[in-house]
């Protein structure tokens with residue numbers, strides 16, 4: 001899959017034009033995109049600025065020579081980001097495997113165009129098939145949020161560090177609760193989860209313009225087929 005990720009990252013870097021402000025996603029695929037963008041900036045002497053979605057993206061941008069600006073000063077022309085799951089027909093996503101979905105959603109949703117880059121392993125028929133929904137929660141609220149998620153029919157677990165004996169802490173100083181639940185109407189659930197007091201943001205993304213998929217044979221573009229759960 002590493003080759004598919006590199007292919008799709010390279011293809012996405014070709015979308016960037018001189019003068020653009022680019023949202024820089026988080027995760028391994030977005031990291032490869034940052035590297036490819038850095039190469040184009042150096043080789044073609046492009047004037048491009050990045051807006052990072054995480055500490056990790058910021059560090060990679062510095063490493064690969066992508067100059068950074070903040071959302072306070074600039075609007076984002078295009079955001080390029082990875083995903084944990086992509087529902088094939090709707091292009092709805094689950095993000096937040098790296099715990100960065102809050103800043104990702106702020107940057108990705110503010111962009112004039114939001115492009116997702118994944119390899120084929122991320123495609124699912126139904127959102128939530130393989131991956132729970134990451135929910136970023138203010139630590140003070142974790143127990144009441146867990147109760148509410150159970151009331152909503154979910155199965156929540158606190159995300160723990162791999163070696164740390166305790167919850168992982170996001171770039172914003174919060175905890176992540178991963179919740180498995182049936183996603184009947186993704187747009188509605190995205191809003192409902194955010195209405196729980198103490199929830200900062202959840203990892204359902206329903207506003208996506210384009211998905212580029214890296215495969216063994218090359219890169220294909222996915223288009224939206226239907227809007228699910230809308231009455």
Ligand SMILES: O=C(CO)[C@H](O)[C@H](O)COP(=O)(O)O
Pocket residue numbers: 025026027028029030081082083084094095096097098099100101104
């Ligand atoms: O949402 C994310 C981080 O919060 C990532 O985009 C997602 O986890 C995909 O990562 P990778 O490209 O490493 O598979």
